[in-house]
Amino acid sequence: MDRRKRKSQMAIKAALIQLLNKKEFNAVKVSEICELADINRGTFYLNYLDKYDLLEKIIHEQIDLLVLYCKERQHGEYSSLNLTFCYIAENKTVFRLIFTADSQGIFNQYLAQHILSELSADSTSEIKAIFTASGITGILGWYLLNESATVESLYEIEDIVAKLQ
Incomplete structure (x- = not known):
């Protein structure tokens, strides 16, 4: 991919994230993304x-990026x-x-897919893997939507997952 295309895509993505800080996704218009990214609509629709x-x-x-982060650090002391x-x-x-x-x-679908592939590599039964992946994505959704949720509450899941396996 050439540098201009990559630069346009980065600007478009950053513009959407910036707009999501201000309004709901359904209220965001492509024209607003283009204006904030300083591109024309044609450039948006090319990408x-x-x-x-x-x-x-x-x-x-x-x-x-999350999966890459985990793979790069997986050989350390953390799961x-x-x-x-x-x-x-x-x-x-x-x-x-x-x-x-x-x-x-x-x-949820994409994250669960990655979790399932990780669990199936550990030869976990399919039903346990699906149950675990669904539970993890559900708890992560709760964590992301709940302002008072702490990362420590997420670490409780590790004990539950260990008991399932």
């Missing part, structure tokens, strides 16, 4: 089908689950914005 496609790409990118919680806590604002904007459940 994304619509604002929903843009949001989906941001969700995938953020979860891929993948612990690293996941740490990363999400460090980036809670962005994750909250995209989770709240995601009315189609793409965030």
Whole structure:
């Protein structure tokens, strides 16, 4: 991908995140994203089908960064689950914005897919893996939407997951 395209995509993504700080996703217009990103609508549509496609790409990118973070640090003293919680806590604002904007459940589906692939690598039964992935994504959703939730409350999940396996 050339530098101009990458620069445009970064500006578009940053503009959407900035707008999500001010208003709900349904109220955001492509024209507002373009104005804030300082691009024309044609440039937007060269890169994304619509604002929903843009949001989906941001969700995938953020979860891929989370997975990369965990893989790079996995050989240390912390588990993948612990690293996941740490990363999400460090980036809670962005994750909250995209989770709240995601009315189609793409965030949960994509994250659950990664969790399932991790659990199936540990030869966990399929039912246990699905149950665990659903529980983890549910608790993360609660954490992101609940202002008073602390990262310490997330670490309780690790004990529960360990008992399941």
